[in-house]
Amino acid sequence: MATQRAARIDVECALRQEPQPVPAGRAEQVAQVLPKGVLFATAAPGTATGQARVPDTEWALTSAWSHEGQIAAGVAAVYYGAGHDRLVRPMIFADEFGYGPSDLPALWRHFNAPYPPHENRLLDQLLSQGIDVVLLGFGVRHTHIQANAGVAAACIRRAIAERTGSAPLIVGGVGMGGLITRYALAEMENRGEDHQTMTYLSYDTPHNGAWIPLILQQLVYFSESLAPAEPGQAELIRSPAAQQLLWAWVESGHYSGPVATASPLRTAFLADLRRVGWFPVKPRKLGVANGAADGTGRNVPPDEPVFEWNALGGAVGASVRTQPDRGTSRLVGGMRAVPMWAGKSYTSDVASFDGAPGGRIPAYGMIADELGAPIASRYRSACFVPSVSAVALQYDPVEWTVDLYTDITALSPAQSQLDDYQCDSDNSEHGKVTATLAEWILRQLAK
Structure with a gap:
């Protein structure tokens, strides 16, 4: 090959002749x-209509570190879980690839939109389980991943400082948000910092x-x-x-x-990921993919x-x-x-x-x-x-020698760099909440 x-x-x-004057x-x-x-x-998450819930509080965030001389900024919208009037069991969920600043009300509407067949809502179900949802947004979504990872690290630090008790954190994100938090957790480990995160969750994240x-x-x-x-x-x-x-x-x-x-930026980012350990070591690493697992394309x-x-x-x-x-x-x-x-x-x-x-x-x-x-x-x-990227199969992210149509269901779980994952029943829209993915997440986080 x-x-x-x-x-x-x-x-x-x-043009086979000298161009004429314009x-x-x-x-x-x-x-x-x-x-x-x-x-x-x-x-983009944000296509769902309806009223977004007003957050219980918001945090203005500044990156925990600089990258290429820049200090990124962001904001987190905090929603307390059932029975809570403060942060107890935080789940930080980071926003997606896009242009300009995050729209956190739109992110809420997208991930809390009713999904068939029973019209359940993912964020409402998480809150009812006693999970405090922290939606993490970025001032400039299209800047360097490492810079926004500093914002994610600042959010993790704030959650630890605000939390009552010692329940471990859940940290992840949708699409590139999963890459940002993956890098943040790995870099914190690389620096010897305790991120107190037990579960990492990526949602259709392009790991490769x-x-x-x-x-x-x-x-x-x-x-x-x-x-x-x-x-x-x-x-x-x-x-x-x-x-x-x-x-x-x-x-x-x-x-x-x-x-x-x-792009030298991609080469440098992959080298940076390797420098910090590629994936964080301490958390249980979970992921969902909007693509099918059986190798069936569109x-x-x-x-x-x-x-x-x-x-x-x-x-x-x-x-x-x-x-x-x-x-x-x-x-x-x-x-x-x-x-x-x-x-x-x-x-x-x-x-x-x-x-x-x-x-x-x-x-x-x-x-x-x-x-x-x-x-x-x-x-x-x-x-x-x-799908092969979202479930983080082990292959070179530059060479891409993997078959795009790999039947993931036939593979050993050890061939993924995640500890567990779930693909959708069909090839759905990137970032879409479906029953297959939402119910798997709810079961995993209830453990």
């Missing part, structure tokens, strides 16, 4: 038809990396280059958090080169057209295909804004992540909708956190 270190993308310029007003016309804003950070289609990464850079006036998706893809989180990353719309080793075949978009009489447009399954110089799409730019993108030795078992986000659908391009429902979503 070829190694993923050889995985790369190549952009071919499709027509007057063309740049402004292009800017009007291109997508704007942050579209596919994740299928996440996936956003490379052609979409290039498309948002392309949009930014032609309409740079306002912040948008490219800022999130370029952010330190994205570079550290994504297995495959590109730096621009015309980048050609390796994708698994493109019906999203590799190397197929997703959508075609044209505007301004065809002068501007894009074609997008699902990620091919490895191969050499396989077309994934192209972009044009004639006479300024026209190019096609090809990948080599990149696996077909889009349809793999895992927590999914509607990445293709959100871009197509913003462009007004028709798209079949089966192609709207792509895998974001492969």
Whole structure:
């Protein structure tokens, strides 16, 4: 098997003659038809409607350490469990990858939304068990994981200081929040600090990396280059958090080169994780995955057209295909804004992540909708956190020699770096609360 270190993308310029002068007003016309804003950070917690419970108290937090000269900040919303008027049995649960500051009321609504078949609510059930829920948010979600891990460490210290009694902590988070708290606990152990945490819980966390289609990464850079006036998706893809989180990353719309080793920030983060012990040693390590366990992916075949978009009489447009399954110089799409730019993108030795078992986000659908391009429902979503990553199977997070379609149910538990885990019954939306995952968590935390 070829190694993923050889995985790369190549952009071919499709303009075969010297570009003509840009027509007057063309740049402004292009800017009007291109997508704007942050579209596919994740299928972000916060889509649930309804009233969020008012927290019993809030903590303003400053990072316990600096990283790259920066001191991160955050806030925690504290909800006391049944019968409590102060902190007794804290569960710290950290927010997800995204742009800008956390929205903790939205995080509450998402994780306390009723789930079928009985319309139970996860956070309400935790509170009824006497668990005090501490939702941890960050002032800048898209900054370095190590910086926000300092905020998590500060939250752990505050919980220990505020707690009545000696009940051990539960610490974890959703998506990247699970990576942030994983690093925080390991770094505290590395420094000889007692974090007093018995249970670590990750919720669809990309322990070995996440996936956003490379052609979409290039498309948002392309949009930014032609309409740079306002912040948008490219800022999130370029952010330190994205570079550290994504297995495959590109730096621009015309980048050609390796994708698994493109960012030194990811390489440095993995080295930092190894320095602090990779995972914390003291807690029982639990994880849930929104992806299926039996190796069954979604019906999203590799190397197929997703959508075609044209505007301004065809002068501007894009074609997008699902990620091919490895191969050499396989077309994934192209972009044009004639006479300024026209190019096609090809990948080599990149696996077909889009349809793999895992927590999914509607990445293709959100871009197509913003462009007004028709798209079949089966192609709207792509895998974001492969199941093999969410359950922390033991494989190299750069080489990725693991089969994306591994039947996890057939593996020995020792092949995971978690002590126990639960996959969903189907490939659900990343971060979604389902009966399978919620009831497993409740049973585990009741032990």
